[in-house]
Amino acid sequence: xxxxxxxxxxxxxxxxxxxxxxxxxxxxxxxxxxxxxxxxxxxxxxxxxxxxxxxxxxxxxxxxxxxxxxxxxxxxxxxxxxxxxxxxxxxxxxxxxxxxxxxxxxxxxxxxxxxxxxxxxxxxxxxxxxxxxxxxxxxxxxxxxxxxxxxxxxxxxxxxxxxxxxxxxxxxxxxxxxxxxxxxxxxxxxxxxxxxxxxxxxxxxxxxxxxxxxxxxxxxxxxxxxxxxxxxxxxxxxxxxxxxxxxxxxxxxxxxxxxxxxxxxxxxxxxxxxxxxxxxxxxxxxxxxxxxxxxxxxxxxxxxxxxxxxxxxxxxxxxxxxxxxxxxxxxxxxxxxxxxxxxxxxxxxxxxxxxxxxxxxxxxxxxxxxxxxxxxxxxxxxxxxxxxxxxxxxxxxxxxxxxxxx
Numbered sequence: 421x422x423x424x425x426x427x428x429x430x431x432x433x434x435x436x437x438x439x440x441x442x443x444x445x446x447x448x449x450x451x452x453x454x455x456x457x458x459x460x461x462x463x464x465x466x467x468x469x470x471x472x473x474x475x476x477x478x479x480x481x482x483x484x485x486x487x488x489x490x491x492x493x494x495x496x497x498x499x500x501x502x503x504x505x506x507x508x509x510x511x512x513x514x515x516x517x518x519x520x521x522x523x524x525x526x527x528x529x530x531x532x533x534x535x536x537x538x539x540x541x542x543x544x545x546x547x548x549x550x551x552x553x554x555x556x557x558x559x560x561x562x563x564x565x566x567x568x569x570x571x572x573x574x575x576x577x578x579x580x581x582x583x584x585x586x587x588x589x590x591x592x593x594x595x596x597x598x599x600x601x602x603x604x605x606x607x608x609x610x611x612x613x614x615x616x617x618x619x620x621x622x623x624x625x626x627x628x629x630x631x632x633x634x635x636x637x638x639x640x641x642x643x644x645x646x647x648x649x650x651x652x653x654x655x656x657x658x659x660x661x662x663x664x665x666x667x668x669x670x671x672x673x674x675x676x677x678x679x680x681x682x683x684x685x686x687x688x689x690x691x692x693x694x695x696x697x698x699x700x701x702x703x704x705x706x707x708x709x710x711x712x713x714x715x716x717x718x719x720x721x722x723x724x725x726x727x728x729x730x731x732x733x734x735x736x737x738x739x740x741x742x743x744x745x746x747x748x749x750x751x752x753x754x755x756x757x758x759x760x761x762x763x764x765x766x767x768x769x770x771x772x773x774x775x776x777x778x779x780x781x782x783x784x785x786x787x788x789x790x791x792x793x794x795x796x797x798x799x800x801x802x803x804x805x806x807x808x809x810x811x812x813x814x815x816x817x818x819x820x821x822x823x824x825x826x
Contacts, residue, residue, distance in 0.1 A: 422446045423538055426462050428455060428482065429471035438471065441527050442534075455482050463491040467537060470517075471500045480515035487516035496537040500525075539755055561673055564799060565698040567683035567691065570714040573704040574737045574762065576600070577769060578795070579682035580609045581778045582702075584643045585796040586678045589803060591644035593677040599665070599694060600684030601657035604650025610641050611776025614649035619656045621648070622664045631675040643781060646676065662693040669697035678800075687718065695722075700799060704735045704762075705754070707745040712753040719754070733759035735795060740764065760795040763787040 425442055429435040430453050439449045452461050455477045462468050468486060470479050479499055486492045499517040501508050509520045519533050566579040576598075583596035598606035598618075607614050616637050627633040638646035648668075651657055672679045681698070683691055695701060705715050715734075736750055736758045751758055765788035772779045780789045797803070 422448070423466035423534070424448045424450075424464070425467045425469060425534075426450050426452060426458075426465040427469045427471065428452045428458055428473070429469075430474050431472040434471060438469070441530065445531060447534075458482055459485055459489045459492055462486060462489070462495055465495060467496050467498065467534060468492075469498045469500065472502060480511050483512065483515040483517050498533060498537060536755065561677050561679075562700070562800070563669065563673055563679045563681070563698045564700045564702060565681040565683050565694055566702045566704070567687075567695075568685055568704050568711075568715070569687060569718040570706075570711045571685040573685075573706050573711060574735075574739070574769075575684065575704055576605050576609055576682050577772070577779070578702060578704055578735065578762075578792070579680055580606060581780050581792045582796055582799060583645045583678075583680045584778045584780050585793060586680060586800055587644035589800070590677050592646070594645045595638060595648060595672050595676040595679045596645050597648045597668070597672060597679065597681045598650035599681050599691075600650055600686075601660055601690075602651075602654040602684075602686070604682065604684070606647060606682055607649050609773060609776060609778065610643075610647065612639055612641060612647065612649075614639050614647070614652070617649045617651050617656075618660055618668070619651045621668065622660055628664070628667050628671060631671055634671040635675050643778070648672070660690070662689040665690050666693040666697060669694060673697070687721075699731065701732045702735060702799060703732060704737050705750065705758075706737055706739055707747075707750055708740075709745075709753075712745075712750060715754060719756075732756075733798065735760045735762060737762045738764045739766075760791070760798050762791040762795065765791075 422445070425447050427435060427438055427442075427449055429438070429451065432453075435451045435453075439451060442449045450461070450465070452458065455473055458468075470482055473479055473482065483497055483499060486495065486497060496518045497516065499512040499520045501512065501520050501522045504522045509522070512520045518537055521530060521533055564582065566575045566582070568575050579596065583594055587594040596606060598604035600606075601618070616639070621627055621634070621637040624633070624637070627637060635646070638648050641647055651660070669679070669681075681694060683694055703715060703718075705711055734754060734756055736747060738761060741764060745753075747758055747761070765786055768779050768783040768786040768788040772782050775782060779786060780792055783789055
């Protein structure tokens with residue numbers, strides 16, 4: 421992968437050596453000696469490397485300036501520390517550097533760190549952010565897939581609650597599809613007994629071609645969503661193929677404005693077909709090494725094959741009472757930003773699963789529901805204000821001595 425690199429250094433000999441090293445893999449290197457011009461010069465580059473600077477300039481201050489720039493705040497930054505000083509490296513990372521390498525360094529190590537930073541930047545650019553027209557524009561249709569390569573991370577909980585929140589905006593226009601073909605639990609999470617499933621649908625060629633007939637295979641839930649249930653037994657999973665799933669996704673997008681898919685944890689040709697039809701892929705992760713390793717392997721495979729063309733966002737599910745890995749640790753392991761957090765709230769989640777009533781309905785005031793609503797805002801966009809309803813400012817909090825809340 422060839423990059424456009426801006427090297428900031430006042431050490432001419434060192435800059436020439438770095439330029440020669442970075443040019444060998446085919447990277448384009450521009451050397452800048454004036455720190456005052458860094459923000460203007462950095463725009464449009466793939467990577468910025470900050471090397472030795474003379475007083476009164478400080479590397480940390482230059483990095484902070486880049487992070488505060490409107491056109492440079494997302495550019496990957498590699499800082500070169502002049503000595504093996506732990507406190508210095510920490511200061512550079514706190515200032516906003518994505519990575520720090522200490523002199524003297526090996527050429528192979530430098531190339532590996534640059535490649536890792538480039539990959540991290542690509543993944544971060546794929547992360548979906550809040551968009552005002554995500555659901556509210558007249559012709560807008562969305563397909564959202566919730567998938568994780570590791571089971572037990574909350575894909576079904578996230579998918580069902582997102583669907584309920586989407587149905588608040590588009591009642592009758594939201595479809596939830598359970599594509600955990602062997603062990604799907606969407607019906608259980610919603611306390612419904614499906615009489616028809618994906619198996620019956622794929623046997624009906626007419627329904628696979630016609631959107632109105634397609635709708636007859638869905639089940640209405642009291643929340644306003646329509647549900648297309650998974651097969652009732654694992655043995656039926658093999659009856660649903662990749663080509664059929666791609667057709668199902670196409671008909672679903674015709675019949676409904678919002679399509680949300682619980683894709684389970686099995687990556688095969690069928691799921692790749694589903695990804696090809698998705699606008700957004702939501703990947704839940706746990707703050708544990710095995711789960712992060714699984715997601716990392718997934719991203720590497722999809723990057724190599726180019727299979728995931730949709731925007732991808734990562735949701736940190738804080739499922740443990742005590743977290744040994746912080747959010748920053750998780751982001752470093754993934755090489756991508758976390759877009760939303762789900763708080764630790766085992767009572768609300770367990771109650772919802774056992775009662776078949778999603779958290780946002782059964783415990784709407786809980787921390788878990790608040791986290792899920794924040795996630796919905798990231799995935800779906802801000803909830804629109806009903807027509808004719810005035811937008812009132814939030815009431816001012818009463819505060820006591822020293823501004824403490826009452």
